[in-house]
Structures are given as C-alpha cells and as structure tokens.
Amino acid sequence: VFAGAAREAVFSRPEVIRRINAEFVPLAVRATMANLIDPAGDEAEGRLYQRLKRTQVAPQGICVLNSDGQVLDWVETFENDASVLAFLDYAVQRFREHPAVTAPVAARRYMRYPTGRLPDVPDDPNPAAIAANHPAGQPCPALSRAHAAAPPGALAAALVGRSLDAGGQLSTDTVNQEHYVEDQFAIPADLQRAVVAAVDAASGRVRLPEGFGALCATYAFLGHIDVRPLDNPRGGSGERKRCEFWAEPVGAASPGLLRIEGQTEVTGDLAGAGGHHHQVQLAWEGFLTLDGNRITRLLLAARGTEALKYDRGQPLTPAGQPLPEVALLPGGRPVNQECGVHYGIIGTPVPGSAPEARAQEPPAAQPPAGNSPPAPEPARQLVGMLGPQFSIFLPEVQKELKLTAEQKQSLQEMLNGAGQGFAQFMQTVAPLPPDQREPKLQQFRQEANRAVGAALGQLLKPEQHQRLRQIVLQQEGLFAVGNPEVGGELKLTEDQQRRVTALMEETQKRFQALQEKAQAAKDPAAIHQEAARIRKEQEGKIEELLTTTQRARWKEMLGPPLPLKL
Amino acid sequence: MATGALVALVLGVAGPPTPAGAGKTPEALKAEIEALKPAQQAWRAIPWKNCPLDALKEARAKRRPVLTWVFLGNPADERC
Numbered sequence: 001v002f003a004g005a006a007r008e009a010v011f012s013r014p015e016v017i018r019r020i021n022a023e024f025v026p027l028a029v030r031a032t033m034a035n036l037i038d039p040a041g042d043e044a045e046g047r048l049y050q051r052l053k054r055t056q057v058a059p060q061g062i063c064v065l066n067s068d069g070q071v072l073d074w075v076e077t078f079e080n081d082a083s084v085l086a087f088l089d090y091a092v093q094r095f096r097e098h099p100a101v102t103a104p105v106a107a108r109r110y111m112r113y114p115t116g117r118l119p120d121v122p123d124d125p126n127p128a129a130i131a132a133n134h135p136a137g138q139p140c141p142a143l144s145r146a147h148a149a150a151p152p153g154a155l156a157a158a159l160v161g162r163s164l165d166a167g168g169q170l171s172t173d174t175v176n177q178e179h180y181v182e183d184q185f186a187i188p189a190d191l192q193r194a195v196v197a198a199v200d201a202a203s204g205r206v207r208l209p210e211g212f213g214a215l216c217a218t219y220a221f222l223g224h225i226d227v228r229p230l231d232n233p234r235g236g237s238g239e240r241k242r243c244e245f246w247a248e249p250v251g252a253a254s255p256g257l258l259r260i261e262g263q264t265e266v267t268g269d270l271a272g273a274g275g276h277h278h279q280v281q282l283a284w285e286g287f288l289t290l291d292g293n294r295i296t297r298l299l300l301a302a303r304g305t306e307a308l309k310y311d312r313g314q315p316l317t318p319a320g321q322p323l324p325e326v327a328l329l330p331g332g333r334p335v336n337q338e339c340g341v342h343y344g345i346i347g348t349p350v351p352g353s354a355p356e357a358r359a360q361e362p363p364a365a366q367p368p369a370g371n372s373p374p375a376p377e378p379a380r381q382l383v384g385m386l387g388p389q390f391s392i393f394l395p396e397v398q399k400e401l402k403l404t405a406e407q408k409q410s411l412q413e414m415l416n417g418a419g420q421g422f423a424q425f426m427q428t429v430a431p432l433p434p435d436q437r438e439p440k441l442q443q444f445r446q447e448a449n450r451a452v453g454a455a456l457g458q459l460l461k462p463e464q465h466q467r468l469r470q471i472v473l474q475q476e477g478l479f480a481v482g483n484p485e486v487g488g489e490l491k492l493t494e495d496q497q498r499r500v501t502a503l504m505e506e507t508q509k510r511f512q513a514l515q516e517k518a519q520a521a522k523d524p525a526a527i528h529q530e531a532a533r534i535r536k537e538q539e540g541k542i543e544e545l546l547t548t549t550q551r552a553r554w555k556e557m558l559g560p561p562l563p564l565k566l
Numbered sequence: 567m568a569t570g571a572l573v574a575l576v577l578g579v580a581g582p583p584t585p586a587g588a589g590k591t592p593e594a595l596k597a598e599i600e601a602l603k604p605a606q607q608a609w610r611a612i613p614w615k616n617c618p619l620d621a622l623k624e625a626r627a628k629r630r631p632v633l634t635w636v637f638l639g640n641p642a643d644e645r646c
Contacts, residue, residue, distance in 0.1 A: 049618075182645070
C-alpha cells in the first residue's frame with residue numbers, strides 16, 4: 001500500500017511535483033533491489049543498494065542522497081501536508097551542507113517528519129563516491145525491472161477503471177485508486193490457444209473458457225492492490241459468483257473478428273484490522289481478433305457496480321482529529337464506498353509474439369467451470385517454494401508469535417514484495433528445461449532466505465525469533481540436523497555428521513528418482529504419498545543415529561507443536 | 567415467460583445473454599475505453615529515473631540531491 005499511498009498523497013500534489021522537478025533528481029527504486037533481494041548489476045550499484053539497506057527505516061520509504069551517493073535522510077511518513085514541503089526544504093539544506101563526499105555523514109531518519117526522529121545511522125568511516133556509470137556495454141538491470149512486462153507470447157492487457165458519481169458520470173478524481181485505477185496483466189499463450197480452440201469447436205455463438213473471464217474479473221476492481229477481491233496477496237476469501245463470456249463471429253466481411261460479451265460477479269473478504277469487503281458486478285462487451293492460434297487484439301468495456309470497504313481503522317491525533325493521509329502511508333487510509341463503475345481493457349500482443357498456424361497443438365485442458373480447486377494463498381505458496389522460514393507470513397504463525405500491528409504491516413509489505421519478486425523470477429525461468437531451472441531456483445531460494453532472515457533479524461523480538469526457529473525446525477524435521485548450526489547444538493560427533501550427510505544424499509537421490517518416475521507417468525500428484533513415506537523412513541534413520549541426550553535436546557529445540565496447513 | 571426459462575434464470579443457468587452493444591464498432595469501443603484515461607495523470611509529471619547511477623550522474627551535473635522513492639510494485643504503470 002505504501003507505493004500507492006505515496007503516489008496519491010505525496011507525488012500527485014502540484015507543489016510537491018513542482019519542487020521535486022525544480023530542485024531534485026527523482027529516482028524510483030524497486031524495494032526488491034534496495035533490500036538486496038534482486039541482484040545489482042555491478043559493484044557501484046550494489047554499494048548504493050547496500051547503503052540504502054543499511055540505513056533504511058523500513059523496506060519502503062523516501063530517501064535523499066547527495067550526488068556521491070551518501071545517504072543524507074530517510075522519511076517514512078509525514079506529520080501533515082505542510083510537513084512534506086518542509087521536508088523538501090530540510091533535504092535541500094542538508095544537501096547544501098553535504099553536497100558530495102568530504103567526510104562521513106550520518107543518515108538522519110524519520111518515521112514521521114519532523115516529530116518522529118529515529119536514531120541516526122553512522123556513515124562508513126571512510127566513505128567514497130559511488131561511480132556514476134555502469135561498466136561499458138553493461139545495461140542497467142534496474143531499467144528492465146522498472147516497468148511491468150508481459151512474457152513473450154502473451155497478450156499484454158492494459159486496464160483502466162473509474163468510479164461513477166451519483167449522476168452516473170465519470171468521477172473527476174483520477175488520483176485516488178478507489179476512484180481511478182490503471183493496471184496491467186498478461187493473457188498467456190495457452191489461454192489464447194484455449195480461446196481459439198473454443199471458437200473453432202463450434203459455429204455461431206460459443207462460450208469462452210472460464211479462465212478468460214476469470215482473468216478479466218480478477219483485475220477489474222477499484223482500490224489498491226491489497227483490496228483485490230480474487231487471489232488477494234494477503235489471503236482472505238475470494239469467490240467468483242458468476243463468470244461467463246460468450247463470443248460470436250461478426251461476419252464473413254471481418255474474418256477473425258468476434259463480438260464478445262459477458263457477466264461477472266466477484267466478492268472478496270478479509271477479516272480483521274486492515275481487512276476488506278469487496279464486491280464487483282460487471283456486464284462486459286467487446287471484441288476479440290484472432291489470428292492463427294493467438295488473440296491479436298482485445299477490446300473490452302464493462303459497466304456495473306462496486307462496493308468496497310477497507311477497514312484499517314481511523315487513527316487519530318492526540319487532539320482527536322483523524323490523521324492525514326501522509327501520516328498513513330504504510331497502510332493507506334480507510335475506504336467505504338458503493339458506486340457505479342466503468343472499466344476498459346485494451347490488449348495487444350507482446351512484440352515478437354508471432355501467431356502460429358491454428359490447431360497445430362491441442363488446446364490447454366480447461367478445468368470444468370465452477371469446479372477448479374482454490375489456489376493456495378500466496379504466503380503458503382512461498383512456504384512451499386522457498387522454505388519454512390517463509391511461514392512467518394502465515395496468519396497462524398503471526399498469531400502464535402503475538403506480532404504487533406506494526407510488525408504485521410511490515411511483514412505484509414515484505415510478502416507483497418517477495419510474492420512479486422518470486423512471480424517475476426518464475427516467469428523468467430519457466431521456459432528453461434528442469435536441469436537449468438533448478439539451480440537458478442536453488443540460488444533464488446538461498447538469496448530470498450538470506451534477505452528475509454536479515455529483515456526478520458531487525459523486525460522480530462528475541463523471544464519471537466526463538467519461537468519462529470522452533471516452528472521452522474518442526475517443518476524441516478530431522479533433516480535440519482544436517483544444518484551445521486543445528487548439528488552443533490546437538491553436539492554431533494564427526495561420525496554422526498558423516499552418516500547424516502550420507503543419509504541426506506540418499507534421501508535426495510530417492511526423491512529425484514521419484515520425481516522422474518512421476519514426470520514419466522505424467523502424474524505429479526501421485527508422488528505426494530510416496531514422498532511422505534520416504535521422508536518418514538529417512539527421518540527415522542537419522543533419529544536412530546542420535547543418542548538419548550541428543551533426542552531430548554532435539555525435542556527441546558522443537559518447542560510446543562504448531563501444526564500448519566500447507 | 568416459459569416455466570423452463572424462468573427456472574433456468576432462477577438457478578443461474580440461463581443461456582447466452584442477449585448482446586447489449588451489438589451496434590457498436592471496434593473503433594467506437596476503443597475510443598470509449600481510451601476516453602476513460604485523463605489527458606494528464608498527476609503522478610506522471612515527475613520524470614522518475616530508474617537507473618541509480620544515471621541519477622547520480624545527473625545529480626553531479628546539476629548539483630542537486632537525489633530524491634529516492636523505494637517502493638514495491640510498479641507504481642509507474644500499475645495498481646499499487
């Protein structure tokens with residue numbers, strides 16, 4: 001929410017825009033880079049990100065640098081609207097005092113400017129200017145990550161949506177996302193092929209695959225990313241109550257052109273502080289142009305109604321007045337509205353995505369309408385893909401650790417970033433064969449765990465950290481004994497360490513053989529039961545290696561069991 | 567209305583809905599969608615740089631501080 005709230009409350013204000021354009025060099029940096037989750041392109045860029053990471057108040061924020069890349073100031077929120085301009089004055093003055101590297105300069109940090117100052121972070125004792133060029137011929141990796149990009153073969157869909165006023169006219173507010181949204185999403189090649197196959201399968205009017213309408217309905221909503229009714233990054237319940245699209249050829253004079261129409265109704269709910277209720281009902285109309293096995297143009301408009309309640313509470317000043325939006329940037333402000341809405345989607349092929357001849361390959365299998373299994377929540381997906389440390393993002397773990405609202409908010413922002421970073425990574429490696437994909441996934445997993453571990457080190461209290469470690473060990477089971485840190489705590493002998501290593505290698509081989517068998521049988525689901533059996537058997541062998549004292553210590557390290565639904 | 571059709575509607579299994587915009591052309595619909603976007607969008611008035619080293623280079627040339635916005639998502643062109 002921070003990015004959207006800052007865009008609305010700070011960077012859309014005319015006087016702020018004028019001051020930034022006249023007195024600063026504006027730089028937009030993705031938090032995944034500034035938090036060292038995505039790799040930097042070279043040493044100079046990496047040093048700058050390390051400075052940002054070392055001095056930051058939170059994973060997202062506003063920072064002022066001098067022209068040699070020394071961090072002068074960080075700010076997270078502002079006391080009021082006037083404080084934003086006062087901060088710009090302050091930042092200019094700080095820059096005049098320290099325009100370039102001459103000596104160490106401590107980073108001044110504000111949770112809220114000007115009253116919420118945090119301890120300074122000292123500079124490097126021997127600060128050096130950061131080079132202002134990438135090595136010759138090396139492109140800046142931040143440029144390619146700066147904008148959303150659909151993968152090759154996809155249809156890039158750009159969505160715009162506006163609320164309607166009581167008279168049915170477009171709202172004049174085009175800044176706040178509960179009234180105006182722009183978004184992008186990709187219609188993948190396999191879904192395009194399924195649409196073509198559905199059209200080819202019958203003459204006249206045909207029903208389109210549910211995945212097509214589901215995708216459109218997922219993105220057509222007002223508000224920031226955290227109030228998405230379907231597949232919400234924070235979890236909660238989402239339901240497609242209605243989703244049907246129909247297509248009909250326009251006529252022989254316009255080959256490949258189809259008129260489409262549809263009806264969708266979706267709801268989403270997330271309970272508790274910061275939760276939401278969201279309901280969107282839309283009637284769609286538009287056109288599809290097909291060429292070969294691809295959609296080459298999509299035009300869709302929708303009208304309907306929308307109800308949105310975002311309940312983050314209404315924090316008050318000591319005087320009992322509502323806090324201004326600039327004081328609420330990490331979580332945004334409450335929203336409660338019911339209105340008419342109007343959406344539009346224009347889809348164009350990603351450059352280089354030439355259509356192939358139609359019906360060269362079978363269409364992707366579509367799940368029966370209404371029977372598709374619910375997708376796992378993003379946090380649970382990350383636990384499954386990246387490891388048990390990511391269970392910190394699960395609500396039941398956060399409850400067990402008795403996290404504060406601020407800690408939960410910080411974790412939510414981390415989860416959003418981690419989810420987006422992982423999705424982008426998977427898009428990059430998806431086309432690779434398994435033997436090339438797995439090492440990259442392993443490297444990503446290690447880097448993500450390192451970055452999250454470092455962030456949790458700052459965020460959690462010692463007793464919370466201790467309990468999280470117990471929960472992580474419960475998920476890893478006795479395979480954690482292979483970790484030198486855990487093995488050290490259990491005081492494994494050299495012989496025990498060697499035998500544990502051998503057992504883990506044996507386990508790895510058995511899992512690999514099982515995976516190959518399942519792939520050959522084209523039935524990945526069949527391996528789960530067998531994998532559980534192998535795991536139990538191998539863990540039993542490790543337990544047999546431990547002494548009575550070591551087993552007792554291992555039990556202590558696990559703490560009280562916390563079953564997780566993964 | 568025939569009983570069968572009424573039952574189908576109540577159960578939400580009615581056949582394809584009647585086209586509402588049958589007379590609209592693709593060009594007219596495209597113009598309608600494009601009209602939803604304002605001519606200018608406030609947040610796009612700031613020319614954010616994305617390469618940090620390029621920003622430092624300009625900061626040195628213009629003798630200005632770098633105002634860095636660190637964020638999740640793609641606020642330049644997406645919901646955030």
